[in-house]
Amino acid sequence: MRASARRPLVAHVIYRLQTGGLENGLVNLIDRLPPERFRHAVICLTGATGFAARLRRADVPIVELGKREGNDPLMLWRLWRLFRRLRPAVVHTRNLAALEAQLPAALAGVPCRIHGEHGWDVHDPEGRSRRYRIVRRLYRPFVHRYVTVSGHLRRYLVEAVGVAPEAVEAICNGVDTGRFRPGRDRGALPPGFAGEGDVVFGWVGRMAEIKDPVLLARAFVRARRAGGEAAARMRLVLVGEGDERAAVERALAEGGAREAAWLAGARDDVPALMRAFDVFVLPSRAEGISNTILEAMATGLPVIATRVGGNPELVEEAVTGTLVPPGDVDALAAALLRYAGDAALRGEQGRAARERAELRFGIERMVRRYESLYGRLLLERLGGAVAGQPGGAA
Numbered sequence: 001m002r003a004s005a006r007r008p009l010v011a012h013v014i015y016r017l018q019t020g021g022l023e024n025g026l027v028n029l030i031d032r033l034p035p036e037r038f039r040h041a042v043i044c045l046t047g048a049t050g051f052a053a054r055l056r057r058a059d060v061p062i063v064e065l066g067k068r069e070g071n072d073p074l075m076l077w078r079l080w081r082l083f084r085r086l087r088p089a090v091v092h093t094r095n096l097a098a099l100e101a102q103l104p105a106a107l108a109g110v111p112c113r114i115h116g117e118h119g120w121d122v123h124d125p126e127g128r129s130r131r132y133r134i135v136r137r138l139y140r141p142f143v144h145r146y147v148t149v150s151g152h153l154r155r156y157l158v159e160a161v162g163v164a165p166e167a168v169e170a171i172c173n174g175v176d177t178g179r180f181r182p183g184r185d186r187g188a189l190p191p192g193f194a195g196e197g198d199v200v201f202g203w204v205g206r207m208a209e210i211k212d213p214v215l216l217a218r219a220f221v222r223a224r225r226a227g228g229e230a231a232a233r234m235r236l237v238l239v240g241e242g243d244e245r246a247a248v249e250r251a252l253a254e255g256g257a258r259e260a261a262w263l264a265g266a267r268d269d270v271p272a273l274m275r276a277f278d279v280f281v282l283p284s285r286a287e288g289i290s291n292t293i294l295e296a297m298a299t300g301l302p303v304i305a306t307r308v309g310g311n312p313e314l315v316e317e318a319v320t321g322t323l324v325p326p327g328d329v330d331a332l333a334a335a336l337l338r339y340a341g342d343a344a345l346r347g348e349q350g351r352a353a354r355e356r357a358e359l360r361f362g363i364e365r366m367v368r369r370y371e372s373l374y375g376r377l378l379l380e381r382l383g384g385a386v387a388g389q390p391g392g393a394a
Helices: 021-032 050-054 073-086 096-107 130-142 151-161 213-225 228-232 245-254 270-274 291-298 329-340 343-360 363-385
Strands: 009-014 039-044 062-064 090-094 112-117 145-148 168-170 199-204 234-239 261-265 279-282 303-306 321-324
Touching (some): 009 021, 009 073, 009 096, 021 039, 021 050, 021 291, 021 363, 073 096, 096 112, 112 151, 112 363, 145 151, 145 363, 151 168, 199 213, 199 270, 199 291, 199 329, 213 234, 213 245, 228 234, 234 270, 245 261, 270 291, 291 343, 303 329, 321 329, 329 343
Parallel strands (some): 009 090, 039 062, 090 112, 112 145, 145 168, 199 234, 199 279, 234 261, 303 321
């Protein structure tokens, strides 16, 4: 038997392979796990986008199942057949939309089954839905281990869903501290948009309601209207596309701040854009763990974020940034003004953010923890039959 066939296969099941924090973390993990230890397959319940090109490994198949909107009973049968054909050692589903794959994985005899929680569903931004809790409880017997990206989500699984504490492991997303690095450079901005003395506030994400870019636009307008030298020097950059773009443009135009803002759209040069910012802002209504906060910290930026989800686990209040209540335009505007007028604060907190990113959130640390999780579960469930492990096939 070929050595490649004896390595355990990890089948990662997601709803759709597209631009996003979950998907970015998955690609980073696959690209960095030791290829001599694991094979991988990515199973998309719906489909994949050009984001799939981010996978550097050429030996990773991407399966697109084209799931129909809503309930699709045939999908469970198709997943069962796929698992029987691929014979993965591990099935790793991510988020509620992919949890249903745990049942056909169990019926197909997959020996190791993991489910990851990466953030709240858009229809349940605070995890209060009784229906979603019941769904998670119904699938609980089919899952051997849970992974969450934050302590906040871990507590939810233990306290609200009833998962045994020893079955849940919190593994925070990691950031590439080489790709995202300090070095102030306005070169990625439009010519003349921001002068040397201007303060650029940056946001990166999907222009979706749950990310609340409209609140940021309104707070930016309110801060500039407060007047003063600091307010006049404020600039805003929003990177990303989505349904809320028109509302953001309207809020800026009605507030007379459209010329001080640049809506950059979807971009491939986010690391360079981050280095053009002075402060990063994330006003989300809900978060699991924000990759963009980690990227901003690695870039050496202070962070203004809402006190939701895993944000307090990343942003250390008054050390690496400021936390404000979600939906509070006045608090957010006050924070913007404070950073606009205090260069020393920006520098001090930016340096602390970079140090925290390097010490606690480096991507290699995340990869090592997933490698350990897969290895431990494989040994527990398969013992000496695990390739690459002591006593297993080489």
